[in-house]
Amino acid sequence: MTFKINIIDVDTFEEVLSQDGFLSSLKENVYIVKQMFSPDTINFVKSQCEQLEKLNPASWNPCVDHCPDYHRKHYNYPKAYVKSIQHAYYFHRWNGNCQLFSTFYRIFEWKAKLAESSSAETYLSHVPSDGPIARIVVHHYPKGGGGQEEHIDPESPYARIQTIVQASVPGRDFSQGGLYINSETTGKAYLDGLTIQGDLIVMSPAIKHGVESIHSEQSLDWESKEGRWIIMPIIINSDVNPDEYGKPQGLGKQ
Numbered sequence: 001m002t003f004k005i006n007i008i009d010v011d012t013f014e015e016v017l018s019q020d021g022f023l024s025s026l027k028e029n030v031y032i033v034k035q036m037f038s039p040d041t042i043n044f045v046k047s048q049c050e051q052l053e054k055l056n057p058a059s060w061n062p063c064v065d066h067c068p069d070y071h072r073k074h075y076n077y078p079k080a081y082v083k084s085i086q087h088a089y090y091f092h093r094w095n096g097n098c099q100l101f102s103t104f105y106r107i108f109e110w111k112a113k114l115a116e117s118s119s120a121e122t123y124l125s126h127v128p129s130d131g132p133i134a135r136i137v138v139h140h141y142p143k144g145g146g147g148q149e150e151h152i153d154p155e156s157p158y159a160r161i162q163t164i165v166q167a168s169v170p171g172r173d174f175s176q177g178g179l180y181i182n183s184e185t186t187g188k189a190y191l192d193g194l195t196i197q198g199d200l201i202v203m204s205p206a207i208k209h210g211v212e213s214i215h216s217e218q219s220l221d222w223e224s225k226e227g228r229w230i231i232m233p234i235i236i237n238s239d240v241n242p243d244e245y246g247k248p249q250g251l252g253k254q
């Protein structure tokens, strides 16, 4: 399998997304949608993370009605579906986050369109007991080993595309490690170097991918905000009614 990495502007991407062959194109194509989000938007999201961290200790919460926003440090937790070293932040619209979710509305619209059943508004207004919900996840992979095991993610009607917003400045915030896709025939292709802050990476969840250790030679400092940051607007099933689409699968390589 060889991949074509398409660098594309948002209006052209929207045309591509509307074409019949789009979903099958994802087997061999990755899209980097240039400059979808401004530095102000990225800084706004990071400030929301800072605020969440300042006001709440790290925790984990099941995705049920009234689930709070929370943040959590992952350190190769043995029971994790996919092992990672990262500080992750989880936001839900029902916690007064209308502005945050409207910032990423276009991405939710694309996902809803590909699901063919509902509008973005349906997912955005859902609470867990209604069905799949919208969530905004932010990952910070600190220097000194931040990363994620190679894995594939489940495909479902509401997760036909994986959408990863580049929230760091590659080359300035980190220069070693980062997101790659992998296949037996071509080996790893690294994507961060093709992006600048505010770009959006769109690809199939079924492509093998991982985040190679960020500056593994340095010592890990959770307090430092350097390293790699990404924002993922996602639609997931809640923990109220498990779906049949499965869980992410770690492939045992880091």
Ligand SMILES: O=C(O)CCC(=O)C(=O)O
Binding pocket: 139, 148, 153, 164, 179, 209, 210, 211, 230, 248
């Ligand atoms: O950090 C990234 O770029 C990818 C994250 C990812 O693949 C995931 O959380 O499933």
Ligand SMILES: [Fe+2]
Binding pocket: 151, 152, 153, 209
């Ligand atoms: Fe993934």
